[in-house]
Amino acid sequence: MKKVIEINSLTKIYKNGRGIKDINLEICQGDIFGFLGPNGAGKTTAMKIMTGLVKPDSGDVKILGYSVLEQFEQAMERVGCIIENAESYTYLTAFENLKQFSRYYKNIDDKRIDEVLELTGILKYKDEKPRKFSLGMKQRLGIAAALLSKPEVIILDEPLNGLDVEGMISIRNIIKTLAETEKITFFISSHLIHDIELTCNRIGVLYDGKLLNVDTTENILKNYASLENYFVSEVERNGRI
Known part of the structure; x- marks a missing residue:
């Protein structure tokens, strides 16, 4: 292997x-x-x-x-990672958070953002702000951010x-x-x-x-x-x- x-x-x-x-x-x-x-x-x-x-x-x-x-x-x-806490910008929506994070990578478009939101089960909350999220939803958003760049x-x-x-x-x-x-x-x-x-x-x-x-x-x-x-x-x- x-x-x-x-x-x-x-x-x-x-x-x-x-x-x-x-x-x-x-x-x-x-x-x-x-x-x-x-x-x-x-x-x-x-x-x-x-x-x-x-x-x-x-x-x-x-x-x-x-x-x-x-x-x-x-x-x-x-590599994608979450160390200690899944942080986000509370004044941005879930989608806007991932849009902001996408700027660190090459070739991440809106379709990819929707893909990771769908994969983590929070696509229907894409226009909501994380301050309203449960801890589990915040973790899902953090994992979505970690997945953005298609890491290995x-x-x-x-x-x-x-x-x-x-x-x-x-x-x-x-x-x-x-x-x-x-x-x-x-x-x-x-x-x-x-x-x-x-x-x-x-x-x-x-x-x-x-x-x-x-x-x-x-x-x-x-x-x-x-x-x-x-x-x-x-x-x-x-x-x-």
Whole structure:
């Protein structure tokens, strides 16, 4: 399988001692990879490095063969992302927000904007302003923005956090459909074990800044009653819970 994301010896330690330590990871085309760990484990730090928002102390990340540190523009050219929050201009409509975002890319026309609004299920709300949206609708608008440029890789930080059951199911179905039909590779972080189990086909457990293990969801569930049991086992085996 084609390697899409390569993380090599990635380390970033903050003054308070938190961060990430010597992370190595490979993600292949079409994977929905789940970065599972509690709040403060280092998930957002890793994703900020992956998207050029934070510089590591050491190590590197390659996306589609390009180093984020040395070839940032090429590395990010085919990447869509939401880090921490899906932000929007509250005084613009959903359509106008995407029109504004489209200026960062080449050859994004109104038809493409309607396509991503349809894909994320909010086309009928295109003329409404996000300040009226539920959290789930704001997340859908954020994912629509991430999809605008037809990316090959989408990086989502806690995309299901705060959503109701209907919103979670909707976002999960969007992610699975895009991975299957468009062969988009997803890198998703979450502390919500059940949702990672239902969404992702590969899972990495991050705990206290260390990547404890990586395995397929199918293999995990063959050997454990649930992803929660696997998570507890991995953390115990590596020293603490």
